[in-house]
Amino acid sequence: MSKLQVILTADVAGQGRKGDIINVSEGYAKNFLLKNNKGIVATAEELKKIENRKKRDEKKAEEDKQKSIEIKKQLEEKKLTMIAKTGDNGKLFGAITNKEISAEIKKVFGMNIDRKKIECTIKSLGEHTAIVKLHTDVKAEVSVIVKG
Numbered sequence: 001m002s003k004l005q006v007i008l009t010a011d012v013a014g015q016g017r018k019g020d021i022i023n024v025s026e027g028y029a030k031n032f033l034l035k036n037n038k039g040i041v042a043t044a045e046e047l048k049k050i051e052n053r054k055k056r057d058e059k060k061a062e063e064d065k066q067k068s069i070e071i072k073k074q075l076e077e078k079k080l081t082m083i084a085k086t087g088d089n090g091k092l093f094g095a096i097t098n099k100e101i102s103a104e105i106k107k108v109f110g111m112n113i114d115r116k117k118i119e120c121t122i123k124s125l126g127e128h129t130a131i132v133k134l135h136t137d138v139k140a141e142v143s144v145i146v147k148g
Helices: 026-034 044-077 098-109
Strands: 003-008 021-025 039-041 079-083 091-096 123-124 127-133 139-147
Touching: 003 026, 003 044, 021 026, 026 039, 044 098, 044 139, 079 098, 091 139, 098 127, 098 139, 123 127, 123 139
Parallel strands: 079 139
Antiparallel strands: 003 021, 003 039, 091 123, 127 139
């Protein structure tokens, strides 16, 4: 029984993830992986294509990280000031949510930051810190001042 080297073009349970190079029996490769477009035969040409794609992806990831670092610097330079309704005792009615902080960032910095990337719920007056996830390795700490 001969083995065949196959590059996966989709995740295959028990075999590997998309882009992995695996050794499988010829029958499994021909009758399942190739037939169902879940893999391609690993020729020198295909391996070179994958290598080039990986280099391109790494370069793009590095560029994205650098952009995120620039955005982080901009966000951490200024403090956001937000006005909220308060009760007699100085407590907020409700809370300031990540959605409101996202809108304020858009207004002050002109940047669209998805509210799902902002971690924070503010329930009192004063200065607070909102964490903004810009990249897997880059998080910005934005100061938010809440006034009544």
